[in-house]
Amino acid sequence: MFHVSTSNAMSRSLQLFDKVVRLCESRGFSIESCLEGPLGEAYTYHFGPLGTELRRNFRNAWWHDVVRSKANVYGFETNSGTNHAPNTSPRLNDTENGQDQGKIFNQLRFSDKCSVAEDCSWTSEDTDTLTSLVRFIPGIQVPFGMARNIRYLWKPENDKYILRSCEKEVMTLQFFCTENRVNDWLNHWKRQRLVWWRRIANVRSNYSLHEEQSDLGSGVDNQTFVQYAFPWGQETVDSLIVRSDLHKHMTDEQHNKLPFNKESVPHVIQIKTDLNRGFLSFLMDAYSEKERSDSNGKVALRTVLHLHPHLAPVKVAVLLQIPQQSELRDVAQQLSSELRDAGISTQCPLHTNADQCYAYQDEIGTPYCITILETTLNNGIVMFRNRNTTLQEFIHVSDILSTVKKHLGLNAYM
DSSP states (O other): OHHHHHHHHHHHHHHHHHHHHHHHHHTTSOEEEEEEETTEEEEEEEOOHHHHHHHHHHHHHHHIIIIITOTTEEEOOOOGGGOOOTTOOSOGGGGGTTOOHHHHHHHOOOOOOOOHHHHTOOOHHHHHHHHHHHTTSTTOOSSEEEEEEEEEEOOOSOOSGGGGBSEEEEEEEEEEEOGGGHHHHHHHHHHHHHHHHHHTOSSGGGEEEEEEOSSOOTTEEEEEEEEEEETTEEEEEEEEEEEOOGGGGOOHHHHHHSSOOTTSOOEEEEEEEEHHHHHHHHHHHHEEEEEEEOTTOOEEEEEEEOOOTTTOSOSEEEEESSTTOHHHHHHHHHHHHHHHHTTOOEEOOSSSBHHHHHHHHHHHTOOEEEEEOTTHHHHOEEEEEETTTOOEEEEEGGGHHHHHHHHHTOOTTO
């Protein structure tokens, strides 16, 4: 009986995954392309407006949590030619400059499948970059961190949809600290990263912390992973690697340029966040099917994406109770413009009734809808709808911007 129950649960989970993939393709979150070459098939992905905004919001939320909210973490960028995985050529950007992707694929030398620790190995090139950057930061001292975004081509380790992409994108942090404080800082970043994933998740228990004690690479003292429970098993969305071999890749001249005490061995905590795994985990975590009724009381099973407002591609949709009425359209367009000017991503479909719009906006994860009513022209009252609860409240149009900001909790990474 237990095995049957487990099998049924697995089957339902895989069905859920198939539904998420269909949603990605039907709404343009992500569109798969397959390239043929001497090494076999390679998959790349294009992202439509919704997928692009979701990924941008993902990056911004990460950047705010790891960089902007910290006094001792600094962001930087490097030329695309230097952001690469070992034995990987050409660069990802080559496929974005009009070159034929088939020809590019024929030239690829994918990096071998490697462990997280090997993938995060420290090189003398990293030390050169570090020493050239720290001189621009007045008064920098340990502990401090350097963060950046990296994109490269690689050999995928999973055959599930976007996880089989040959294009890898990661957000990385190199956090430097002294040996006697490394455990304290590691515990800090463990808590911080797990809390971050759970804070923006729909089902917090889907994300968990795992520590790896075996198969540690050379110079690696600790490996910890934040993982998401996909239907086929745990996948790492965040890795935290502690390395103690930084000094082996540093010359005396480089050491003198860095704010390290010569009597102590500098350690580095490397955090790497996988955007593709995170992107798919957010969609899986948010996906649900619920019975919802329209204005006539008709109940139907609808897809609802419970994306956190910080991640949602569209924050607010401005709808019309009567699409045919031109005066209401003017009000909707003016309100939409006001919201966009405030930095709030907004859609304003003018030719579809509210019931149809509610279904679509729920499906793409829009947290809030504002409906311009037939009576709005007389009394200025509009209807404000919450995606998660479907509760509706009546608000004066002049209070909409402040209400939306309050509900969204607007901050630096919105």
